[in-house]
Every structure is written in C-alpha cells, then in structure tokens.
Amino acid sequence: MSDLLKKPLNLRPPGWVDDFKAFIMRGNVVDLAVGVVIGAAFTGIVTSLVKDIITPLLGLITGGVDFSNHFIILKGVPAETLAAAQKAGDVTINYGVFLNAVFNFLIVAAAIFWMVRLIEKIHKAPAVAAGPTPTETLLTEIRDLLKDK
Helix, strand or coil: CHHHHHCCCCCCCCHHHHHHHHHHCCHHHHHHHHHHHHHHHHHHHHHHHHHHHHHHHHHHHHCCCCHHHCCEEEECCCCCCHHHHHHCCCEEECHHHHHHHHHHHHHHHHHHHHHHHHHHHHCCCCCCCCCCCHHHHHHHHHHHHHHHC
C-alpha cells in the first residue's frame, strides 16, 4: 500500500477539454455571448419603447382598435369575447391574436431598425482612404523611371 502512495498520479484531462477550451476562446463565440447579453438588456428598452410609447400612439391614431377579440367560432356557442368563448370550451380561430402578434413584431422590428441606424450614425467610423493598388504602384514606379532617363 505504501508503494501506491509513493507513485505520482498522472491525471490528465480528457482530450475534448482542450478542444472545448479552444472553441470557447474563439472570437466568434465570445462576440456571440456578448451579443446575447447585450440583446437581453436591449430587449427591455425595446419592449418599453413599443409598450409605453409606440402602442399608445397607434391606439390614439386608430381610435383604440383592438384585434384581440376578433375570432371565428368553429365549434360551440356564439360568444361576445374570446375569453368567454375559450371559457365555454369553444373551438376558435383566433385571427385577431395572430394579427396583434404580427403588428407587435413589425413595430419591434421597426424600432430596432431605427435604433440600430441611429447608433450607427452616432458611432460612424471615419472613412479610411484606400492606398494605391499594386497596378498603380507599378505604374508610378515606371513613370518615375522614365522621368529619370
């Protein structure tokens, strides 16, 4: 037993650990992780923009039209609201809820588009002048050689 204690243990991590480390440390993975975290934080801003600013304005413009109670009853008794139809166990096609989801998506997409566009304008990098092409460099050298003769 004392011989076992005297031998050093050669514990090596499995081969996939090094591959995993290389994968995690790639720039794309780190950038993606940062993007997900920033995106999660940005979601709160966009949600508030849509819920607290854009949607009330659209409600004012459209006269408070709410599509959520637009539905078709396939099986069951007629009901005034979608909630009443669902409570009665009716089979319904909820096209109004779908339209609201589409409208919300379009509003969020437009809000993100305009916010990203604004951020790009604020942080626009100055244009870097491109250097001469290899052909231009060669022609310049030839011109200079011809001038010397």
